[in-house]
Amino acid sequence: MTDTTISIAAPSPASQRFVDEYKTAMRHVASQVAIVTYGRGEDRGGITCTAICSASTEPPALVVCINRSSPARDGIARAGAFAVNHLTDEQSEIARAFSQSSQVAAPFDLGQWSTGSEGAPILAQATANFECRIDQCIEIGGHTMFIGWVVAVQTAPGSTLLYRDGFFRRLAQE
Template sequence: MMKIATETPMPSRLVDEYKTAMRHVASQVAVVTFPTETGRSGITCTAICSASTEPPALVVSVNRSTEACEAIAKAGVFVVNHLSDEQSEIARQFSSSGDAARRFSVGYWQVGETGAPILEAATANFECRVEEAMDFGEHRMFVGTVVSVRIDDGSALLYRDGFFRRLVLE
């Protein structure tokens, strides 16, 4: 990987300002799911973006201190399930600690072609195979090539300022 700039320590003031500013940026909420040796698991995530259209690929950023980070690396597959504004309870379940069975007790789930769980009625599902992973700061960014896509109607669930939000269409 090409390194663009040298590392310089960040002043704590800048880190605090960055965190505050990012809280003002609305992000679509997704649950990233993956198979595990004992079944399935997942996490709520807002740090997701398109990486490429040819080939179709997404980037998912996961905190390296979470169990999910190593589990995704081990599974080699994941699904990005973008939630509708009616699925905030699913986002809450997957953002709290606890056993996976409880998390998957909300919503209707299928198994995708990669073996990863897919949430029915999500606004969009992207089933991916991990192609690359890169550590940066406290996160690992997984680049996944998309192997299947599902689309459903519904308005996106957003996250801003510590709260789930809905889009209002005029």
């Protein structure tokens, strides 16, 4: 079997009205909240992210989308690896700290962190941690899509933190 790449021309620029409607619709979609981290020695950082999905299960791979203007985008590219730390509904303070461009306190002071095999910080008690080695970077619109091979995973019990319509949310028990 051979790999095939299909290229389709980018659409013409959308009207501002359509972009606003798209953003409004996306705010109605609940997403899991994770901290995407990177690290190489003293050069480490992270960002709160909801644009994450599985790309493949065999072999395991994840996709993470990061805004090109974010310092985390360049940090991830420099490191060549990243970790995805899915938060519990009790870790919203950590999500807030990593979502602010200028933090009052260092975000790594919140929670218990260790260093993964690829150098990225790993958050203890996250519902799931995925350590990834970058395979591809794809520029799309104002974002970079990082596709990473998963090289290590760990899980812990807890209810997943969600984000919808500008607020952190909890899953309701049935």
